[in-house]
Amino acid sequence: MRRVILLVIGISFFIVPLCSAQLAAGEKGKFTHADTLRGSITPERAWWNVIHYDIHVTPDYASKSIRGMTVIRWQALASGKTLQIDLQQPMRILSIRWRKSTLKYKREGNAFHVYLPKTVKKGSIETLTVNFEGTPREAIRPPWDGGWIWTRDSLGRPWMSVACQGLGASVWYPCKDHQSDEPDSGATLSITVPDTLVAVGNGRLLEKSAPAGGMTTYTWKVVDPINNYDIIPYIGKYVSWHEDYPGEKGKLDCNFWVLDYALDKAKEQFKQADSMLHCFESWMGPYPFYEDGYKLVQAPHLGMEHQSAVAYGNHFANGYLGRDLSGSGWGLKWDFIIVHESGHEWFGNSITSNDLADMWIHESFTNYSETLYTTCQDGVEAGNDYVIGTRKNIRNDKPVIGAYGVNDEGSGDMYYKGGNMLHMIRQMLGDEGYKGLLHGLGTTFYHKTVTTQQIEAYISQFAKKDLSKVFDQYLRTTKIPVLEYKMNSATLLSYHWTNCVKGFDMPIRITVTGQKEQWITPTEDWKTLSLGTQGGAGADTAKENPVAPMGNTAGTGTADTSKPGMSPAAGAVQAGGNGSGDGNFSVDRNFYITVKKLG
Numbered sequence: 001m002r003r004v005i006l007l008v009i010g011i012s013f014f015i016v017p018l019c020s021a022q023l024a025a026g027e028k029g030k031f032t033h034a035d036t037l038r039g040s041i042t043p044e045r046a047w048w049n050v051i052h053y054d055i056h057v058t059p060d061y062a063s064k065s066i067r068g069m070t071v072i073r074w075q076a077l078a079s080g081k082t083l084q085i086d087l088q089q090p091m092r093i094l095s096i097r098w099r100k101s102t103l104k105y106k107r108e109g110n111a112f113h114v115y116l117p118k119t120v121k122k123g124s125i126e127t128l129t130v131n132f133e134g135t136p137r138e139a140i141r142p143p144w145d146g147g148w149i150w151t152r153d154s155l156g157r158p159w160m161s162v163a164c165q166g167l168g169a170s171v172w173y174p175c176k177d178h179q180s181d182e183p184d185s186g187a188t189l190s191i192t193v194p195d196t197l198v199a200v201g202n203g204r205l206l207e208k209s210a211p212a213g214g215m216t217t218y219t220w221k222v223v224d225p226i227n228n229y230d231i232i233p234y235i236g237k238y239v240s241w242h243e244d245y246p247g248e249k250g251k252l253d254c255n256f257w258v259l260d261y262a263l264d265k266a267k268e269q270f271k272q273a274d275s276m277l278h279c280f281e282s283w284m285g286p287y288p289f290y291e292d293g294y295k296l297v298q299a300p301h302l303g304m305e306h307q308s309a310v311a312y313g314n315h316f317a318n319g320y321l322g323r324d325l326s327g328s329g330w331g332l333k334w335d336f337i338i339v340h341e342s343g344h345e346w347f348g349n350s351i352t353s354n355d356l357a358d359m360w361i362h363e364s365f366t367n368y369s370e371t372l373y374t375t376c377q378d379g380v381e382a383g384n385d386y387v388i389g390t391r392k393n394i395r396n397d398k399p400v401i402g403a404y405g406v407n408d409e410g411s412g413d414m415y416y417k418g419g420n421m422l423h424m425i426r427q428m429l430g431d432e433g434y435k436g437l438l439h440g441l442g443t444t445f446y447h448k449t450v451t452t453q454q455i456e457a458y459i460s461q462f463a464k465k466d467l468s469k470v471f472d473q474y475l476r477t478t479k480i481p482v483l484e485y486k487m488n489s490a491t492l493l494s495y496h497w498t499n500c501v502k503g504f505d506m507p508i509r510i511t512v513t514g515q516k517e518q519w520i521t522p523t524e525d526w527k528t529l530s531l532g533t534q535g536g537a538g539a540d541t542a543k544e545n546p547v548a549p550m551g552n553t554a555g556t557g558t559a560d561t562s563k564p565g566m567s568p569a570a571g572a573v574q575a576g577g578n579g580s581g582d583g584n585f586s587v588d589r590n591f592y593i594t595v596k597k598l599g
């Protein structure tokens with residue numbers, strides 16, 4: 001979620017990364033040993049796998065401090081004796097217990113080297129109990145910078161939560177803070193609060209204790225694997241309602257938690273969860289966490305994709321804080337936070353990148369889920385307008401993929417540029433093909449952590465076409481490919497790719513006057529096309545899609561085009577295409593390239 005806001009919410013401050021060390025250290029050569037401890041699989045992390053977190057926390061609103069305990073259940077993947085546990089300053093560990101002994105440990109900044117008294121053998125399942133306390137870093141402008149949020153609702157009552165994506169969950173609780181290791185059997189979160197307040201967590205409410213001494217404990221449980229940064233308490237004057245959604249895997253429990261005074265507005269606005277689930281299940285496959293249910297929880301910040309408890313703070317209004325990020329008008333027809341943050345349940349939460357550098361897997365697919373939702377609601381051309389409209393937000397400042405092993409995010413272009421790259425892949429596959437791709441990704445990498453290599457290879461394999469140069473171009477360079485063309489005569493067109501990675505061979509859809517749309521596959525070498533014929537012998541053209549994806553024998557992209565592209569309600573701005581030269585030749589606007597006519 002986070003970078004989208006850095007980029008967009010306020011032109012006035014997006015240039016200054018807010019607080020997060022891993023953002024500030026965005027350039028090579030600036031990384032520290034602490035970044036490596038945070039962002040790599042250190043030897044003290046590699047030999048054990050987290051099975052479960054049992055987190056207990058009691059916040060103290062007056063002093064902005066918390067105390068608690070994390071019980072970490074883990075399995076030794078190899079024999080070992082020293083573990084790295086993360087808890088960021090200024091939080092403190094009070095004790096670490098294993099079996100019946102209290103362990104020694106050494107603090108190194110935000111990492112703790114924990115020494116077992118004897119070697120644990122491979123395969124052994126163990127438990128560490130870590131007691132902690134302190135005043136966690138406070139989020140000043142959540143969710144853009146991370147930390148605990150201590151605020152008041154509009155009636156002056158305490159309202160607390162956390163936002164810590166990127167920064168890391170170790171900002172408040174001890175854990176193995178690396179994206180590659182999710183607790184395989186989920187997590188339990190017990191939140192102890194004054195009995196005048198309500199505490200909401202991920203998954204299902206397991207238990208609410210009887211008040212004692214003015215305090216009540218709410219225990220929430222998820223059974224599916226979950227990202228550390230998704231495990232979040234929400235504490236305030238919450239009320240809730242429940243709905244059953246008839247989904248692709250049966251009844252999906254939907255629960256909505258909002259502040260008491262927001263109930264009426266929320267009930268109206270959250271109706272969009274229904275159309276969102278319908279659209280996303282159709283395009284991306286079943287909601288990935290039926291076991292834990294789906295929740296929207298009103299949050300004291302704009303929003304975040306907290307698994308099975310999505311944070312919502314978009315003021316019960318459409319758009320992104322009332323704005324349309326695409327400028328096309330379509331973005332004002334739906335609630336950005338309901339759509340985008342829920343989209344992360346498929347990409348980000350079910351499928352998680354091992355390394356923060358590959359965060360495009362979260363944000364590009366989720367950004368593109370906005371286009372899919374627009375397409376579901378208002379038709380293919382509306383979706384096209386939307387994704388093309390977002391191109392104005394692309395900066396091409398640095399590659400989308402960041403530096404590995406140091407908890408580094410790549411460019412914020414992972415949103416709009418990544419979305420536009422996927423839009424082109426959808427053109428190549430056709431709509432049924434792209435649906436099949438998303439379903440296949442969702443099944444193959446269900447509840448897994450992945451590398452970009454795995455995702456790229458899967459897409460190429462699915463498309464039965466090597467798309468590696470497309471990924472290299474759009475994810476690993478800041479260059480936008482240029483299609484140069486010239487008319488050799490009234491009937492002969494020459495074209496080639498330039499400003500591209502070596503071997504770039506992305507097919508594009510073009511129109512030649514008087515003919516139907518057709519595909520060409522330019523390369524760096526010049527090719528020619530006779531304008532007098534279409535798809536003739538030896539010509540570099542095809543009427544149908546250039547790839548024949550698995551499970552899509554038709555190989556064409558004509559599905560679901562029944563809804564006409566109506567005009568948006570207000571503020572319509574027609575998104576521009578790539579332009580064309582001279583009326584004889586034009587490139588489909590759905591391709592994010594530059595077209596240049598020579599001579």
Ligand SMILES: [Zn+2]
Binds near residue numbers: 001002004340344362
């Ligand atoms: Zn996001």
